[in-house]
Amino acid sequence: MRTARKKIGMILQHFNLLNSRTVLNNVEYPLLSQSISKHDRRAKAKKLLELVGLGEFEASYPEQLSGGQKQRVAIARSLANDPDILVSDEATSALDPKTTNDILKLLKHLNETLHLTIVLITHEMQVIKSVCQHVAVMDQGKIIERGPVADVFSDPKQALTQNFVDSSANVPEALAQIKADESLQQLTNNERLLYLKFRGRATRESLISDLTESYKLKANILFGNIERIGSTSIGYLIIILSGETKRLADGINFLNQNGVSVQLIPTDKKGVNKHVKANIS
Amino acid sequence: MLKQIFPNVIHIWPQFTQSIWETIYMTFWSSLIAGLLGLAVGIVLVITQEGGIAEDKAVYSLTDKLVNLLRSIPFIILLAVMFPITNFIVHTTVGTTAALVPLVVGIFPFYARQVQNALLEIDPQVIEAARSMGSSIPEIIFRIYLREGLPDLIRASIVTIISLIGLTTMAGAIGSGGLGDIAISIGYARFENDVTVAAMLAILIMVFLVQIIGDWLARKTVHL
Numbered sequence: 403m404r405t406a407r408k409k410i411g412m413i414l415q416h417f418n419l420l421n422s423r424t425v426l427n428n429v430e431y432p433l434l435s436q437s438i439s440k441h442d443r444r445a446k447a448k449k450l451l452e453l454v455g456l457g458e459f460e461a462s463y464p465e466q467l468s469g470g471q472k473q474r475v476a477i478a479r480s481l482a483n484d485p486d487i488l489v490s491d492e493a494t495s496a497l498d499p500k501t502t503n504d505i506l507k508l509l510k511h512l513n514e515t516l517h518l519t520i521v522l523i524t525h526e527m528q529v530i531k532s533v534c535q536h537v538a539v540m541d542q543g544k545i546i547e548r549g550p551v552a553d554v555f556s557d558p559k560q561a562l563t564q565n566f567v568d569s570s571a572n573v574p575e576a577l578a579q580i581k582a583d584e585s586l587q588q589l590t591n592n593e594r595l596l597y598l599k600f601r602g603r604a605t606r607e608s609l610i611s612d613l614t615e616s617y618k619l620k621a622n623i624l625f626g627n628i629e630r631i632g633s634t635s636i637g638y639l640i641i642i643l644s645g646e647t648k649r650l651a652d653g654i655n656f657l658n659q660n661g662v663s664v665q666l667i668p669t670d671k672k673g674v675n676k677h678v679k680a681n682i683s
Numbered sequence: 684m685l686k687q688i689f690p691n692v693i694h695i696w697p698q699f700t701q702s703i704w705e706t707i708y709m710t711f712w713s714s715l716i717a718g719l720l721g722l723a724v725g726i727v728l729v730i731t732q733e734g735g736i737a738e739d740k741a742v743y744s745l746t747d748k749l750v751n752l753l754r755s756i757p758f759i760i761l762l763a764v765m766f767p768i769t770n771f772i773v774h775t776t777v778g779t780t781a782a783l784v785p786l787v788v789g790i791f792p793f794y795a796r797q798v799q800n801a802l803l804e805i806d807p808q809v810i811e812a813a814r815s816m817g818s819s820i821p822e823i824i825f826r827i828y829l830r831e832g833l834p835d836l837i838r839a840s841i842v843t844i845i846s847l848i849g850l851t852t853m854a855g856a857i858g859s860g861g862l863g864d865i866a867i868s869i870g871y872a873r874f875e876n877d878v879t880v881a882a883m884l885a886i887l888i889m890v891f892l893v894q895i896i897g898d899w900l901a902r903k904t905v906h907l
Contacts, residue, residue: 408817418812421906422830432816434826463906483816 408432411480411488415495417472419464425475426451426460432482450478454508470501477508481516488512491523502526506533527570531555531631539563552634556601571638573597576625577667580640586624593644595667596654600628600637604661610639617653619645640667691875699865699878703885705779706861709851710889713786714844721791721843722836724750725798726824736810737820753792758850761789762857782851782859789850794843801835802828834904841897845890852886862886 419428429447438446451457454474464472473493480488490509494502510533513520522534530537530551537555538548539562547560558564568574577597580586589595600609605628610621625640643650657664686693724746730736731743756764765785766776775781805828813827829836852863862882870879 405817407815410815412812412815414808414812416806416808418806418809420809420827420831422833422904431813431826435817435819435822465907479816 408483409486411483411485413473413476413480413488413490413493415492417464417469417476419472419475419479421464423463424460425456425462425464425467428464428475429478429482432479436483447478447482450481451475453481453512454478468501469497470504473497473501473505474508477505477512481512481518485518487519487521489521489523492525493522494524494526494529502529503532509533527566531570531629539566552631555629555631556634556636568638571627571629571636573625573627573638573640576640580624580667586642589642590644592647592650593642594650594654596641596643597665597667598637598639598641598657599663599665600635600639601661601663602634605635605637607660609657609660609662610641613643613653613656617645617649617656619643619649619653689877689881691869691873691878692881695865695869695878698869699881702860702862702865702882705859706848706851706863706886706889709779709782709786709854709859709861710844710848713783713790713851714840714847716783717787717791717794717847718840718843720787721794722798724791724795725802726828728795728799729802729828730820730824734807736814736823750792750795753788754796756789758785758789758853759856761785762854777858779860782854782857782861785857786847786850786854790843790847793846794839797839797843798836801839802832804835805831834901837897837901837904841893841901844893844897848886848889848893852882 420431423431426444426447429450430443433443433446448457448460451460454477456471456474456478459467459471459475464475467475476493477488488509494505497505506529509520509522512518513533522529524530534551536549537551538545539554539560540546541560541562547554547558547563554563555567558567580595586595610623613619614621620643622642622644623639624642626638628635628637643653645653654664692699727746728743728750731739731746733740733743735743762782762785765788769781769784770776772784773780809831810823810827813823818826851859851861852866855861855864855867858864862885866879866882869875870877870882
């Protein structure tokens, strides 16, 4: 078990550095129980510190460093045993957004240069979108969904995953704001408040302008967001579409056919909703 | 002027300086022996307790009870009770060396508790991290517990040594020599109050010195 553990590096939200030792000694620590000469040990630790960009801090003590720097030391230390896998358990959760980004960049760099498998445990969707290739969503200790990041994010199957993905694009906030806006509740019979999701191919086509040109509909964009995940993009739009009732239905069909998922946002006028829903399905 | 304030101290000056040395002798050797013993017992308590790195209910409960038992015995009674054992170990029952045995037995359980508390201050996650990096139990004891806990161990040692200086004066009751002995057998018994006051001042100076040196050492080991 102890030998197996040496092949797995671990970094956690708490850096768990040894406050009584210098940064260099901290990185050396895992090597102390190995048959390696003091000179080699020191050289290796220095190399690792250089790798994480902390070469000049080798004589500092952990308490003198910032959170991001401490996490870098922890990363350097976790690499000392030449692990095959690096487990990062909420390692960026205690850090500010910029530092989080720097650490993620570092992890990605290590992943690419050292061919190190990194298992990243996080609740921050942004983290997954920016560095991961595969994702598994867990709920109550069970994996409920897994696959390449782009697939899972563009087509979440489970409600929980759906919720995660939407909130990462700020959609729920935008929806809440729009619902709270009273002027938007007073839509006429020829207006529809719609929530559109574009995936993959659909994001590259000029669907909205096609809609306005071919179907003579007006689209008023209230919210928009396009995210790039790996090689695909996902777009979110909240629009008010206005025009003749017949054309509205045709336009929505057109969107559906082109791989856009259309959801009607309910307003106060319940009668109108039912009417359009029939058209969508 | 000193002659007016401490007439009797001047009178017995060679004996007075000798008792200072006797107190230092007793404090030094009993700190050293009880220190090592207490450290070992403290470590045993920490590693064998529930969730410790070498969890062992039987060993923990036995050690824990032994420490409590020894700490419950009033020192003045311990001095008397220890007579036969002292005789067996150091082949004498009077003098400074004879006092070392009850002093060690009296102070090491106290120090063991202090060590236990100091080591429990270390973040359990740091210990867990060391385990996950493949450290063995002795490695964790020497490389993590004793090193990370050093500032607290030094503070615990100061408290213990100061208590110990107090105990050495009590050992005067069994003729151990030292400042306590002189304060009682000369200062108190002969109504030479200045001897008692001088003995007290000498002890206060020792306590302050231990405190100052200890604080300085503790500060040096904290790297902020």
